[in-house]
Amino acid sequence: MAxxxxxxxxxxxLLDQHGERIAVNYYPQHCAATTSADGVKNLWEDVARxxxxxxxxxxxxxxxxxxxxxITLVSHGVTEGAYGIRMxxxxxxxxxxxxxxxxxxxxxxxxxxxxxxxxxxTVKKCLLSVTDEQLKKEVVCNxxxxxxxxxxxxxxxxxxxxxxxxxxxRIIMESDHNVIIRRLKGKSGDSSDHLPxxxxxxxxxxxxxxxxxxx
Numbered sequence: 001m002a003x004x005x006x007x008x009x010x011x012x013x014l015l016d017q018h019g020e021r022i023a024v025n026y027y028p029q030h031c032a033a034t035t036s037a038d039g040v041k042n043l044w045e046d047v048a049r050x051x052x053x054x055x056x057x058x059x060x061x062x063x064x065x066x067x068x069x070x071i072t073l074v075s076h077g078v079t080e081g082a083y084g085i086r087m088x089x090x091x092x093x094x095x096x097x098x099x100x101x102x103x104x105x106x107x108x109x110x111x112x113x114x115x116x117x118x119x120x121x122t123v124k125k126c127l128l129s130v131t132d133e134q135l136k137k138e139v140v141c142n143x144x145x146x147x148x149x150x151x152x153x154x155x156x157x158x159x160x161x162x163x164x165x166x167x168x169x170r171i172i173m174e175s176d177h178n179v180i181i182r183r184l185k186g187k188s189g190d191s192s193d194h195l196p197x198x199x200x201x202x203x204x205x206x207x208x209x210x211x212x213x214x215x
């Protein structure tokens with residue numbers, strides 16, 4: 001059976017209202033970024049270049065205009081809890097604005113808007129499940145272990161593939177958030193007898209991740 005890539009994903013980003021990273025996942029092996037003037041083809045493997053893209057996203061989406069529990073994208077009239085899709089830096093960007101952060105899915109310019117938005121919705125629903133429906137930066141940061149498992153599970157290698165009749169023999173991107181959450185619970189439940197040790201490992205991992213993201 002052949003595999004049909006329905007949509008390609010360059011990155012999934014969770015950025016706060018100041019453009020700081022909460023969690024990010026880039027897919028450099030499949031990204032559609034253009035060759036830069038200095039000849040570097042794969043911009044997405046360079047953290048400095050990633051930060052440039054993230055700065056552009058923050059500026060274009062006006063995330064810094066967040067106030068309290070509501071984010072208003074003044075130039076486009078979008079408020080907290082709203083979805084949107086725009087072309088930014090040559091990439092098609094689907095986003096969801098939460099209370100004090102944004103879920104951003106970045107794809108190639110010619111990708112399907114509906115599928116990128118559906119992926120953004122799936123990530124949002126998964127986050128709602130693991131945060132007890134509290135889509136706030138502090139709560140998400142406390143669940144970083146689950147967040148990164150979600151980002152790993154929702155997309156594989158930058159290609160998101162839906163089941164399409166008999167043409168696809170497996171799902172590379174899982175679009176059903178309930179399936180992802182069940183997998184997540186299964187992974188976290190494998191070692192439930194060692195919760196104190198697991199908690200310590202998670203705390204260390206979260207601290208390392210935050211340090212790397214802010215470096």
